[in-house]
Amino acid sequence: MKIYFPNFFQALLLIVLFTGGSAAFANEKSFIDEIKGADAPFDNRSVKLVRPVTLETVLAKEEYQGGAFRVLARKQHIERYKCSSCHVPGKPVLVQQGFELTHGDVVINHGRKGNELSCIDCHNQEDRDYLEDKKGRKIDFDHSYQLCGQCHFRQKRDWLGGAHGKRVTNWAGDRVVYNCASCHNPHSPRFEKRFPATYSVPLN
Amino acid sequence: MGFTKKDKAEKIIEDVLEKPSSRRTFLKGASIAMAAGSAALATGCMPSGDDSSSGEMQLRWQEYFKKHYRLMTQKEKDETVDRLERLAKIQDDIDVQIGTEPPIENVLYGYAFNISRCEGFMECVTACVKENNLDRKTNTQYIRIFEMEPGKLDPSTGDGQFYHKVPVENKFYMGVQCFHCENAPCIKACPTKATWREPDGIVVVDYNWCIGCRYCQAACPYFGRRFNWGKGEVPKEELTTKQHYLGNRKRPMGKMEKCTFCIQRTRKGRLPACVDACPTGSRVFGNLLDPDSEIRYVLKHKKVFRMKENIGTQPKFWYFID
Structure with missing residues (x-):
């Protein structure tokens, strides 16, 4: 009997230690588990916004994981839109006039070197107020992601999900994201090399 | 599980901080007395009409002896924010808006x-x-x-x-x-x-x-x-x-x-x-x-x-x- 008592207490101690230890272990894991377990939809509109997006937006024709969302409109940023004010069917526009009037600044640097895209790869040849994809669908300038995404489908997938591009102004509220052409020049989509905005000094 | 442990820890911190500390209460009492004294001194010594400097001193005294942010009530937060805004106006002549927005529910x-x-x-x-x-x-x-x-x-x-x-x-x-x-x-x-x-x-x-x-x-x-x-x-x-x-x-x-x-x-x-x-x-x-x-x-x-x-x-x- 005398030998039995310490054993019993030892066992009790072990049990206490073991359960305590496993509880601590569960605590350490809980942060990521908590995120993974957070499946309840969050009402983004419940956050009162102090700075709603004032830029003009359009409702996107596709959905992200949270449903419908909006993209920045593009058309009012295109100088001399509508294009049909010059490009009237049946009235050809000379290349010379085009260079002088509007398209002189366009440099095509899109596609492989020596095999760059031409205008009508993206622009609708008949109706210049629209773009055109490879299936011949008319695409609105405000919804150019439908056109860009036929080649850049990985970027488009990430853009829809939120890993490419970014939201405008707010993380909460209705989702508004930048359009493809808000950041990229469609004629020369890669960002140009430039000096950084500032520099860093050694840490204190 | 993670939350309960954290909450418990926070409770302990609050208890420790909030326990009536003789030093704190002494300092607080002293501060009020000194603020009153300094204000009286300032108004006594300075020509009348120059309210801003004595006001500034008073505000700074009160600022010295405010609580830890987590122990402040919303009223105390509003008061310190008001003091800081007034101090910014007096010292640097700028209008700032200092907020104390609490965390949003269900946000991490x-x-x-x-x-x-x-x-x-x-x-x-x-x-x-x-x-x-x-x-x-x-x-x-x-x-x-x-x-x-x-x-x-x-x-x-x-x-x-x-x-x-x-x-x-x-x-x-x-x-x-x-x-x-x-x-x-x-x-x-x-x-x-x-x-x-x-x-x-x-x-x-x-x-x-x-x-x-x-x-x-x-x-x-x-x-x-x-x-x-x-x-x-x-x-x-x-x-x-x-x-x-x-x-x-x-x-x-x-x-x-x-x-x-x-x-x-x-x-x-x-x-x-x-x-x-x-x-x-x-x-x-x-x-x-x-x-x-x-x-x-x-x-x-x-x-x-x-x-x-x-x-x-x-x-x-x-x-x-x-």
């Missing part, structure tokens, strides 16, 4: 950084300096961008002081700032409990409770904290006047400060200044508890990693690649 902030997109333009750094009213004299910056060799993932091997045309071929860029760890070593190191984790995951500093010992700076494995060596000189026209008590308000000299995920913006639904300024979309910010948020998409669909994951600090800042 998370951040992701795309190392295959960042091109080192440093727009985030300038936006951060401007938004957070960082000291221009000592050139304080919360964010650092490192130019990295391919295959290396430790920023200490990168160049943190580049200034040439970017991006450079065959290099990648990696941004470092406060990672707002769930298990933050800086919080444990602080001897005055002047830094803590808010319920929405932001690690904040009470600038008035900080004694400037810099233990937290030594404890941080990510070099995320900055010490305020100067008085925080900001040109008046560049000052961000929308402020938060725990964020970009004027810091006294000799205090620790750091990235707060722009608490003055994020608690009102806005994106942090760095995310807003990024021209490449490398920075993703959002609510980790919202299954439809962008940050959750990144965590679910991208290859992510965190810096020095093995030391168990649990940062809420992920790096990812396309």
Whole structure:
């Protein structure tokens, strides 16, 4: 009997230690588990916004994981839109006039070197107020992601999900994201090399 | 489980801090007496009509003996904010609005950084300096961008002081700032409990409770904290006047400060200044508890990693690649 008592207490101690230890272990894991377990939809509109997006937006024709969302409109940023004010069917526009009037600044640097895209790869040849994809669908300038995404489908997938591009102004509220052409020049989509905005000094 | 333990810890802290301390009560009583005395002295000595300096002195006395932010009632928060706003008006002739917005329910902030997109333009750094009213004299910056060799993932091997045309071929860029760890070593190191984790995951500093010992700076494995060596000189026209008590308000000299995920913006639904300024979309910010948020998409669909994951600090800042 005398030998039995310490054993019993030892066992009790072990049990206490073991359960305590496993509880601590569960605590350490809980942060990521908590995120993974957070499946309840969050009402983004419940956050009162102090700075709603004032830029003009359009409702996107596709959905992200949270449903419908909006993209920045593009058309009012295109100088001399509508294009049909010059490009009237049946009235050809000379290349010379085009260079002088509007398209002189366009440099095509899109596609492989020596095999760059031409205008009508993206622009609708008949109706210049629209773009055109490879299936011949008319695409609105405000919804150019439908056109860009036929080649850049990985970027488009990430853009829809939120890993490419970014939201405008707010993380909460209705989702508004930048359009493809808000950041990229469609004629020369890669960002140009430039000096950084500032520099860093050694840490204190 | 995680919450209950934290709550318990917070309860203990509150109990310890709130226990009637004879020293505190003595000082408080003394402060009121001295404030009254000094005000009387000032009004007695100075020509009548010069109210601003005695008013300033009174405000500063009251500021000296205010409570820790977490122990203040909303009324006390409003009072200190009012004092700080009036002091800013008297001392620097600027109108600031200091907020004390509480954390939003069901929100845990998370951040992701795309190392295959960042091109080192440093727009985030300038936006951060401007938004957070960082000291221009000592050139304080919360964010650092490192130019990295391919295959290396430790920023200490990168160049943190580049200034040439970017991006450079065959290099990648990696941004470092406060990672707002769930298990933050800086919080444990602080001897005055002047830094803590808010319920929405932001690690904040009470600038008035900080004694400037810099233990937290030594404890941080990510070099995320900055010490305020100067008085925080900001040109008046560049000052961000929308402020938060725990964020970009004027810091006294000799205090620790750091990235707060722009608490003055994020608690009102806005994106942090760095995310807003990024021209490449490398920075993703959002609510980790919202299954439809962008940050959750990144965590679910991208290859992510965190810096020095093995030391168990649990940062809420992920790096990812396309």
